[in-house]
Amino acid sequence: MTLTRREMLGAGGGLAAALSLFPLTAWASEVVDIRMQGRDDGSHVWFDPIGILIKPGQTIRWTNLNPGNSHTTTAYNPANFERPLRIPKAAKPWDSDYLLPNESFSVTFTEQGVYDYYCIPHEHAGMVGRIIVGEPEAHGWPQLAGANGDLPEEALKAFPTIEDIMTKGIVRRA
Amino acid sequence: MKKLALALVVTMASSLCAMAAADVAKSPPAAPYQQVSKLVKLPDFLPGMGQLFVDPAKLPAGPFLAYDHDGKLVSTIYMLPIKDLNPDKRFDNLAAPGGNVDHVDVYYNAGHPGVEVPHAHVVLWHVSVADEARVAK
Numbered sequence: 001m002t003l004t005r006r007e008m009l010g011a012g013g014g015l016a017a018a019l020s021l022f023p024l025t026a027w028a029s030e031v032v033d034i035r036m037q038g039r040d041d042g043s044h045v046w047f048d049p050i051g052i053l054i055k056p057g058q059t060i061r062w063t064n065l066n067p068g069n070s071h072t073t074t075a076y077n078p079a080n081f082e083r084p085l086r087i088p089k090a091a092k093p094w095d096s097d098y099l100l101p102n103e104s105f106s107v108t109f110t111e112q113g114v115y116d117y118y119c120i121p122h123e124h125a126g127m128v129g130r131i132i133v134g135e136p137e138a139h140g141w142p143q144l145a146g147a148n149g150d151l152p153e154e155a156l157k158a159f160p161t162i163e164d165i166m167t168k169g170i171v172r173r174a
Numbered sequence: 175m176k177k178l179a180l181a182l183v184v185t186m187a188s189s190l191c192a193m194a195a196a197d198v199a200k201s202p203p204a205a206p207y208q209q210v211s212k213l214v215k216l217p218d219f220l221p222g223m224g225q226l227f228v229d230p231a232k233l234p235a236g237p238f239l240a241y242d243h244d245g246k247l248v249s250t251i252y253m254l255p256i257k258d259l260n261p262d263k264r265f266d267n268l269a270a271p272g273g274n275v276d277h278v279d280v281y282y283n284a285g286h287p288g289v290e291v292p293h294a295h296v297v298l299w300h301v302s303v304a305d306e307a308r309v310a311k
Contacts, residue, residue: 042285042286044284068220069217069286070214070216097215101217121290124291
């Protein structure tokens with residue numbers, strides 16, 4: 001298995017205050033796996049889970065488990081193809097580039113807030129995901145999302161709500 | 175005399191089609207076709223389709239030529255973006271160099287490198303339904 005790994009480190013905060021809010025599911029390991037999946041005929045593609053709550057300092061590892069397709073995990077950020085900002089302002093954006101089957105890519109999150117990301121070839125098919133680190137920032141991008149540029153309708157429809165992620169910890173697609 | 179001329183034309187046309195099919199019957203097909211996995215980051219052999227070749231100038235529609243593990247042509251695939259299936263867009267005169275067609279599949283695909291939008295795969299199979307198994311894995 002080829003392993004590509006890049007770590008993103010930012011300024012963490014609010015850890016102690018957030019500790020009591022987390023469900024055990026995302027706390028069990030420092031590395032949390034998100035699978036990139038798809039049907040054999042390419043008709044459906046998705047991140048699993050699509051929404052997850054983690055603590056600051058935890059690492060997310062995306063792995064392409066789709067034998068017939070390539071996927072990316074790419075943060076919504078102007079640095080990535082001038083896409084709208086949908087991660088905390090202080091956080092560094094990431095872009096895995098295309099991952100072939102069984103390849104992985106990891107990011108360590110230390111900046112608290114809400115992170116939206118997408119798969120480059122599948123954004124229009126609604127292959128997006130949302131990560132919450134700690135808790136949503138007080139005056140972050142979700143309050144401004146309407147002014148941050150357009151996303152494809154299928155992508156906007158696919159995001160789990162912040163409330164759902166905060167309540168359940170892990171959200172899988174319906 | 176007219177019948178003879180017509181027969182000659184039909185024969186020549188059939189021969190040309192056969193020659194075109196022969197040109198692409200084995201992998202790799204001649205230029206301008208190129209191996210898709212060398213143009214974009216995709217697995218070289220795609221389960222359900224096979225090893226794909228395309229003329230980059232013909233993207234996104236293709237045709238894509240698909241080969242089995244033995245390098246034999248199994249299908250010709252056209253990839254038509256859903257957003258382009260509208261009253262103002264046409265796909266005319268797409269090349270069809272693969273020869274005889276046994277059956278056709280049409281299905282939705284969410285996208286992949288090279289055609290990064292939802293699109294329809296129109297698959298002209300040059301082998302029987304049972305022989306689709308040659309590219310299943």
